[in-house]
Amino acid sequence: xxxxxxxxxxxxxxxxxxxxxxxxxxxxxxxxxxxxxQHPNKGLQLLLKYTSAATLVxxxxxxxxxxxxxxxxxxxxxxxxxxxxxxxxxxxxxxGGFKTIFGAGTRLFVKA
Amino acid sequence: xxxxxxSPTHLIKTRGQQVTLRCSPKSxxxxxxxxxxxxxxxxxxxxxxxxxxxxxRGNFPxxxxxxxxPNYSSELNVNALLLGDSAxxxxxxxxxxxxxxxxxxPGTRLLVL
Numbered sequence: 534x535x536x537x538x539x540x541x542x543x544x545x546x547x548x549x550x551x552x553x554x555x556x557x558x559x560x561x562x563x564x565x566x567x568x569x570x571q572h573p574n575k576g577l578q579l580l581l582k583y584t585s586a587a588t589l590v591x592x593x594x595x596x597x598x599x600x601x602x603x604x605x606x607x608x609x610x611x612x613x614x615x616x617x618x619x620x621x622x623x624x625x626x627x628x629g630g631f632k633t634i635f636g637a638g639t640r641l642f643v644k645a
Numbered sequence: 646x647x648x649x650x651x652s653p654t655h656l657i658k659t660r661g662q663q664v665t666l667r668c669s670p671k672s673x674x675x676x677x678x679x680x681x682x683x684x685x686x687x688x689x690x691x692x693x694x695x696x697x698x699x700x701x702r703g704n705f706p707x708x709x710x711x712x713x714x715p716n717y718s719s720e721l722n723v724n725a726l727l728l729g730d731s732a733x734x735x736x737x738x739x740x741x742x743x744x745x746x747x748x749x750x751p752g753t754r755l756l757v758l
Binding site for chain 2: 567569636
């Protein structure tokens with residue numbers, strides 16, 4: 534069985550400060566893990582993915598995530614937030630059978 | 646290179662009616678998955694099609710059915726619509742070699758009155 538938990542429903546940061554969006558997962562298989570971003574009234578855009586290669590994964594727009602098997606975590610970070618980063622972020626796990634499970638989402642607010 | 650496209654963009658139906666949503670995958674992709682995203686929630690997996698057959702299915706009733714055509718495009722059909730079927734329906738495509746990496750279309754927003 535697989536599951537994914539996004540630990541914060543909302544995160545608020547000031548522009549120029551670091552971003553941390555937390556995600557824990559559970560999987561009976563070696564999972565593939567993803568982060569997607571969804572801007573208002575737009576589709577989902579793939580930010581980055583982990584598929585059993587390097588544990589530190591770099592994505593688009595300066596985001597990166599680290600796969601920590603011992604902690605079953607895949608947190609998303611960015612050193613400096615930009616106003617355009619305000620959006621909904623989804624952590625996703627996919628594994629055996631290729632069923633894909635989305636987290637409930639974290640809404641990121643960026644203050645000027 | 647066109648990405649994933651979906652039609653229509655918006656749709657309004659009444660309870661009990663039937664609806665068909667359409668999806669064209671990204672060029673080079675042969676696998677299509679459908680998701681339902683209710684307001685304020687994460688997308689929920691409905692089913693996945695590959696080689697014109699349903700390969701995986703989430704926890705959705707039989708009122709939800711689909712089809713994949715030889716050109717890899719796909720349809721999602723929902724019968725006997727309920728108010729609770731109101732949602733954003735997302736289509737995602739991937740290649741058979743990398744099924745887990747999916748690219749999403751903009752979605753169809755369905756409102757059931």
